[in-house]
Amino acid sequence: MQNERSNLQVLLARHPDGVATAADFTTRETSLPEPGEGELLIESHYVGLDAALRLIVRDSDEFLFRVRPGDRVHGSIAGRVIQSNHPDWHVGDFVSGSLGVQRYALSDGSGLERCDTTQAPLSAWLGGFGVSGLTAYFALFDVCRPQPGQTVLITGAAGAVGTMAGQFAKMAGARVIGTAGDDDKCRWLVEELGYDVAINYRHAGWFERLREAAPERLDVVFDNTGGDVMNQSLKLIGMHGTVLLCGSTSQYTEEAMQGPSNYIWLGTMRARLQGFVVFDYAARYAEARARMAGWIRDGRLKLPETAVEGDISEFGAVFEQLYRGVNRGKMLLKLPAAV
Ligand SMILES: NC(=O)c1ccc[n+]([C@@H]2O[C@H](COP(=O)([O-])OP(=O)(O)OC[C@H]3O[C@@H](n4cnc5c(N)ncnc54)[C@H](OP(=O)(O)O)[C@@H]3O)[C@@H](O)[C@H]2O)c1
CATH class of the missing domain: 3.90.180.10 (Medium-chain alcohol dehydrogenases, catalytic domain)
Structure with a gap:
């Protein structure tokens, strides 16, 4: 005691x-x-x-x-x-x-x-109002900048960053697809957070579901996990698309990290693989929080x-x-x- x-x-x-x-x-x-x-x-x-x-x-x-x-x-x-x-x-x-x-x-x-x-x-x-939300805010609005009607894929969609990034991508007017590791979480992403589609990457056939959900390819891949999900998604990257390297959760405990072997699609589609660290935006945290506080008050943003x-x-x-x-x-x- x-x-x-x-x-x-x-x-x-x-x-x-x-x-x-x-x-x-x-x-x-x-x-x-x-x-x-x-x-x-x-x-x-x-x-x-x-x-x-x-x-x-x-x-x-x-x-x-x-x-x-x-x-x-x-x-x-x-x-x-x-x-x-x-x-x-x-x-x-x-x-x-x-x-x-x-x-x-x-x-x-x-x-x-x-x-x-x-x-x-x-x-x-x-x-959501701390580093996770700020990461999602700046990575989405400043770096990925999806346009209305474009398609955004968010991996690790039910995590701290993914839940915020999905809501921001919807605010930007994008069509938002998420990946998560169980069916209940996928349902929750759609019903509670407004994701258009959520796919359980643990099911065989998940990639076919992703292909069907993104018939016009992916304008943004907001990647939180790395590994196979990110690698497969590269096959669907769109022309001048952005693959944002937010995190690589699946690789943190792997002795030999797995790189994306499907990188060839980045060349063909003139797409970019973009690194990101939220601390570069420290001078703008207050500005982001002021906007986020307004959305929370209006009931448009959940934490x-x-x-x-x-x-x-x-x-x-x-x-x-x-x-x-x-x-x-x-x-x-x-x-x-x-x-
Ligand atoms: N760049 C930056 O400035 C910055 C800032 C903050 C965070 N990050 C990074 O962003 C990523 C997401 O952070 P977070 O705080 O949202 O994480 P989180 O809340 O811990 O969510 C992680 C989710 O990843 C999934 N996951 C767990 N093990 C996995 C595996 N082996 N393969 C694939 N998915 C796995 C789990 O969901 P499922 O079961 O649904 O798969 C888990 O809920 C992390 O990599 C973090 O380090 C980067």
Whole structure:
């Protein structure tokens, strides 16, 4: 049982062998940090479960971040300031940031975001109103720029980014096709999020369904997963189409990554394969959020999330569920402190 005046942090116990399990993580109890001059203390309410954390399996500096056994696990939290010696942050402020997976976090304010919960609920600042939604917003509206009547394919459509990208593509007037890993999720994408067609890529014949759904080919492939689904979709890319490399979830745990062998279609169709990183747009986050807040108010934009309630020590077990695709929208761990 944890002492009330102590902190609980989640550490990597060992490098996962492919898919991470709860046993790959452990916890450490430390004393509750005391903020010094210019510092503040935050109590975590939500922890975001990020697909990119699967890269920890790689134990390499080549990717986004490296976590070694014994290190605190990298992750974003959203919570409330409970003590402050910082002039810009006050007790009661809602904040989010990349502060590691822990119940309490000390900060000097750098990299911290102020969460205006009148724009969107606190949890959404880690998902649809946070990096996932901003990724979908800029990748879709700034890079892919689908025109009314064009056809957009979104892979990983039921995930945190895909659920937002699909809604934005509909707002742009496109016809939107999504791929997801189970029939219920596919139904939900159509009935709740407005996707025109959703295809379960685990069924044999999925590619034929995609071909039928896109008789005039695909103007945009917004790719979150890489692997076979992305590779097959290249056969249907349209003239001057865009294949946006948002993420490669299927490859993060693969020792030998699989490249797209159907790239020849990109040449024939004068199409482009476009990389993308949301952090390049940091100066425009407020502008995007102002528009998104308006759509939320008007009921035009949903912020899907799957929040599992539990203590911080359950992080590993919840992370494991992400590999099974149980999430609809952003996967979150909702801590007891959340209101
Ligand atoms: N470029 C950027 O700036 C940026 C920013 C944020 C995120 N990303 C990337 O964008 C991608 C999507 O992120 P997200 O937060 O939406 O992810 P997410 O919510 O974790 O969704 C991932 C979904 O991918 C599917 N999936 C799981 N394992 C898979 C596999 N082996 N092969 C194919 N699909 C699999 C699952 O759905 P199904 O069961 O339905 O397949 C799962 O629900 C990730 O690769 C992430 O790293 C990029």
